[in-house]
Amino acid sequence: MIEHQDIGIVGEQYACTHLTSKGYTIREKNWRYGRLEVDIIAEKAGVVCFVEVKTRENRYAGDPALAVKRGKQKSIIKVAAAYIKEFDVEAEYRFDIIGIIMNQKETHLEHIEDAFQPLL
Secondary structure, eight states, X not given: OOOHHHHHHHHHHHXXXXXXXXXXXXXEEEEEETXXXXXXXXXXXXXXXXXXXXXXXXXXXXXXXXXXXXXXXXXXXXXXXHHHHHTTOOSEEEEEEEEEEESSSOEEEEEEEEEEOOOO
């Protein structure tokens, strides 16, 4: 069984493997802006994707993708804005969530593209 603190790291690695198998290029992992962070920044077909990964050992607490609440979305949006400004990104961008259930019995990944929109 995976140790609790390591499941997030393993989940992010699994998410990167999934994304690359779908034709995405991984631009950054765990990119930080101050104390805020986005798990993965990937690109495919000219679209930059800011990806939050939520990994759980079971479904008892519900769908892992639903754990990305409004506060976390706001943080990811701030990180994305800083990244876009720092690297002068002119491409389209979106916010994705990857939810993963990973244990000895199953590994299930759900990739939700364009999961939320920036706040106006």
